[in-house]
Amino acid sequence: MIREKLWDLMIGEPGVIMEEGFPNATGRDQSIKGMRTSEFCLHPAGDTPTSCRLFDAIQSLCIPVIVSDNIELPFEGMVDYSEFSVFVAISDALKPNWLVNHLKSFSKEQKATFRQNMARVQPIFVYDNGHPGGIGPVPLDGAVNHIWKKVHQKLPMIKETIIRERRKPPGVSVPRRCHCT
Numbered sequence: 001m002i003r004e005k006l007w008d009l010m011i012g013e014p015g016v017i018m019e020e021g022f023p024n025a026t027g028r029d030q031s032i033k034g035m036r037t038s039e040f041c042l043h044p045a046g047d048t049p050t051s052c053r054l055f056d057a058i059q060s061l062c063i064p065v066i067v068s069d070n071i072e073l074p075f076e077g078m079v080d081y082s083e084f085s086v087f088v089a090i091s092d093a094l095k096p097n098w099l100v101n102h103l104k105s106f107s108k109e110q111k112a113t114f115r116q117n118m119a120r121v122q123p124i125f126v127y128d129n130g131h132p133g134g135i136g137p138v139p140l141d142g143a144v145n146h147i148w149k150k151v152h153q154k155l156p157m158i159k160e161t162i163i164r165e166r167r168k169p170p171g172v173s174v175p176r177r178c179h180c181t
Contacts, residue, residue, distance in 0.1 A: 002044040002067060005094055013100050035060035039111060040103050042067065045090055058084075058125050063114045065103065067093045075124055075146050077153070084118035 010016050017038065035041050041057035045068035054073075057064045064085040066073075073081055081087075086103070093099045106114075123141045138144045 002090060006042065006044055009096060016100060035062040038062050040065045045071065055125050058118055058122060061115045061118055063111060078146060079121050079124060084114045
């Protein structure tokens with residue numbers, strides 16, 4: 001796994017804090033505290049695209065470092081992650097000292113720009129169901145409405161694929177054009 005390899009490479013590096021978290025309230029609080037005091041937060045390949053770690057990093061203004069060769073991120077097409085995230089190829093990240101040196105190469109101004117851009121998109125990553133008790137309108141720029149927008153975008157392709165599948169002659173395979181995840 002990428003996460004374990006990165007852990008082994010980066011543990012003990014000066015200026016790098018690596019901590020294991022636990023899936024309970026204490027672990028979550030410690031994780032958020034760590035993110036709020038960090039400049040960069042790792043998001044290694046193998047995590048789900050909707051990992052809480054990514055959402056928490058954005059809410060904490062901790063610059064996501066996405067270590068992946070090919071990852072689908074939430075709300076792509078609505079959000080340009082390159083404006084507030086660092087993307088790193090797995091092969092580069094696994095070279096000794098490469099990732100730490102790469103992250104150290106970002107100027108204070110670049111990091112400030114990443115954070116300003118991240119602050120602008122933060123509301124998109126907030127799951128809110130309206131007023132207490134779940135009654136009332138949800139924020140227009142919040143995650144719930146962005147999920148519905150994404151579903152609305154994908155629905156025509158899904159419908160086309162279903163119709164194409166139904167009309168195909170027996171024994172014929174139709175290449176899938178809808179790669180909905």
